[in-house]
Amino acid sequence: MRAVITVIGKDTTGIIARVSEVLWKHGINILDINQSVMDDLFAMVMLTDISKCSVGFTELVSTLNALGESLNLKIHTMHEDIFNSMHRI
Amino acid sequence: MLNSFDILETIKMIEQEHLDIRTITLGISLRDCCDRDVSAASRRVYDKITGKAEKLVETADTIAREYGIPIINKRVSVTPVSLLADSCDCEDITPLALALERAATAVGIDFIGGYSALVHKGLTSGDLKLINSIPGALSQTCRVCSSVNVATTRAGINMDAVAMLGDTILKAAYLTRDSDSVACAKFVVFANATEDNPFMAGAFHGVGEGECVINVGVSGPGVVHNAVKRAGDCDLAELAEIIKKCAFKITRMGQLVAGEASKRLNVPFGIVDLSLAPTPAVGDSVADILQEMGLESVGAHGTTAALALLNDAVKKGGIMAAAHVGGLSGAFIPVSEDAGMIAAASNQYISFDKLEAMTSVCSVGLDMIAIPGDTPSEIISAIIADEISIGVVNNKTTAVRIIPAYGKKVGDRVNYGGLLGSAPVMAVNTRSPLKFISRKGRIPAPMHSQKN
Numbered sequence: 001m002r003a004v005i006t007v008i009g010k011d012t013t014g015i016i017a018r019v020s021e022v023l024w025k026h027g028i029n030i031l032d033i034n035q036s037v038m039d040d041l042f043a044m045v046m047l048t049d050i051s052k053c054s055v056g057f058t059e060l061v062s063t064l065n066a067l068g069e070s071l072n073l074k075i076h077t078m079h080e081d082i083f084n085s086m087h088r089i
Numbered sequence: 090m091l092n093s094f095d096i097l098e099t100i101k102m103i104e105q106e107h108l109d110i111r112t113i114t115l116g117i118s119l120r121d122c123c124d125r126d127v128s129a130a131s132r133r134v135y136d137k138i139t140g141k142a143e144k145l146v147e148t149a150d151t152i153a154r155e156y157g158i159p160i161i162n163k164r165v166s167v168t169p170v171s172l173l174a175d176s177c178d179c180e181d182i183t184p185l186a187l188a189l190e191r192a193a194t195a196v197g198i199d200f201i202g203g204y205s206a207l208v209h210k211g212l213t214s215g216d217l218k219l220i221n222s223i224p225g226a227l228s229q230t231c232r233v234c235s236s237v238n239v240a241t242t243r244a245g246i247n248m249d250a251v252a253m254l255g256d257t258i259l260k261a262a263y264l265t266r267d268s269d270s271v272a273c274a275k276f277v278v279f280a281n282a283t284e285d286n287p288f289m290a291g292a293f294h295g296v297g298e299g300e301c302v303i304n305v306g307v308s309g310p311g312v313v314h315n316a317v318k319r320a321g322d323c324d325l326a327e328l329a330e331i332i333k334k335c336a337f338k339i340t341r342m343g344q345l346v347a348g349e350a351s352k353r354l355n356v357p358f359g360i361v362d363l364s365l366a367p368t369p370a371v372g373d374s375v376a377d378i379l380q381e382m383g384l385e386s387v388g389a390h391g392t393t394a395a396l397a398l399l400n401d402a403v404k405k406g407g408i409m410a411a412a413h414v415g416g417l418s419g420a421f422i423p424v425s426e427d428a429g430m431i432a433a434a435s436n437q438y439i440s441f442d443k444l445e446a447m448t449s450v451c452s453v454g455l456d457m458i459a460i461p462g463d464t465p466s467e468i469i470s471a472i473i474a475d476e477i478s479i480g481v482v483n484n485k486t487t488a489v490r491i492i493p494a495y496g497k498k499v500g501d502r503v504n505y506g507g508l509l510g511s512a513p514v515m516a517v518n519t520r521s522p523l524k525f526i527s528r529k530g531r532i533p534a535p536m537h538s539q540k541n
Contacts, residue, residue, distance in 0.1 A: 036093070085345040086099055087095040
């Protein structure tokens with residue numbers, strides 16, 4: 001399964017490092033990454049392969065949510081299909 | 090890779106614009122639960138529903154977590170219970186309603202629909218037993234929803250039933266007089282009722298349906314509202330185009346979730362209902378869309394035209410996004426469940442008659458409108474007859490969910506909280522239609538040529 005992880009919030013140092021570290025620890029491969037900063041607002045979109053993730057999806061979502069809260073960022077982890085179905089014909 | 094803009098757009102829709110799956114409704118046939126003994130029939134009903142819907146809530150919650158899409162309601166619709174009532178040898182079939190309530194509680198859903206009868210041409214003994222039991226059943230239960238189909242375009246209007254239902258609604262209002270006559274919020278009178286509607290209070294599992302089916306209702310007034318806002322001063326054709334694109338995206342999400350639920354529950358997928366279903370939450374209002382289109386308030390002249398455009402564009406956008414479309418599919422205009430409508434009604438910017446006019450171009454009908462508690466039965470029947478005529482002549486579904494709030498007068502309020510919201514009591518025309526309603530009989534089916 002592939003998941004899209006988005007990170008949105010106020011820009012600060014080490015966001016990518018902190019998020020990537022959690023993904024690495026859980027055996028998640030980052031397939032693509034895209035990041036932009038507009039008016040101090042940081043937005044990162046990552047496409048990941050979570051088929052070898054060491055924990056269940058629900059636990060992964062909770063871990064990333066907790067990380068988001070500790071960094072004062074909003075992290076969404078969602079199945080890739082939701083975006084494919086909404087934005088591709 | 091996916092476009093970041095698209096991804097962030099979806100997240101914004103969910104986070105800020107209330108995009109959600111409004112309901113996953115599991116339709117269950119109860120045709121194998123008939124028994125002469127009402128207690129035995131009730132046991133079968135309970136066992137069948139709790140067996141089939143055992144994993145509904147858990148599965149829907151898992152899908153919601155994985156896809157990051159809120160699934161607000163999980164519900165069940167069943168075969169019209171009057172078909173079971175036909176076989177029961179007792180007069181009081183309330184135990185069947187109580188069995189539905191227990192089953193709904195056991196599987197963890199908020200509403201169960203199908204305490205219903207289809208009487209557009211006539212009433213069987215079971216239909217009559219069901220209608221007689223509605224006030225008692227709805228006042229003794231919290232989750233059971235009831236509906237009666239009194240007309241179809243092919244059969245005409247059963248005015249015997251219409252006359253009877255005025256009394257039914259008043260009795261239901263009286264029996265729940267301590268809670269703003271809430272029983273009436275769980276009862277709908279239909280013309281051309283659909284067999285696969287996933288939305289309450291009118292959902293039932295039609296006799297043409299299979300054993301079990303998954304129907305999904307999407308929503309997203311907030312998403313459409315924001316898209317219209319961003320469109321600025323464009324012309325109406327362009328506006329329709331923007332709404333269509335929005336509806337497409339919303340519906341694709343519904344189709345995905347419906348397919349996934351069908352696969353995981355091993356139940357066939359039925360339809361996606363392309364509806365704009367508001368809630369009383371700020372930013373989740375159909376009235377706000379109409380106002381954003383350029384009306385000072387919903388209810389102003391121009392409201393019917395704006396709603397016609399909106400309703401049509403939602404269908405056009407949604408129809409390509411779903412494999413099967415059904416249910417009510419259109420914009421809902423309930424008064425108490427829409428913050429913009431509540432405000433317009435409170436300020437008397439929208440009248441009962443304008444609401445009736447609006448129902449001729451959208452789904453579903455006169456919905457969640459509180460009227461004075463002392464409104465006579467024949468006036469309620471006449472309100473039903475008028476609304477049902479619009480559906481019958483225009484070959485569409487229409488409905489009446491009206492609340493004669495016991496002990497309340499024009500200007501008072503009813504407050505239900507939650508999804509049912511609140512509403513001011515609205516004035517109705519008090520001239521008497523008694524003689525017309527007392528005639529009873531059937532209004533013949535309309536002709537379908539020479540259309541003017």
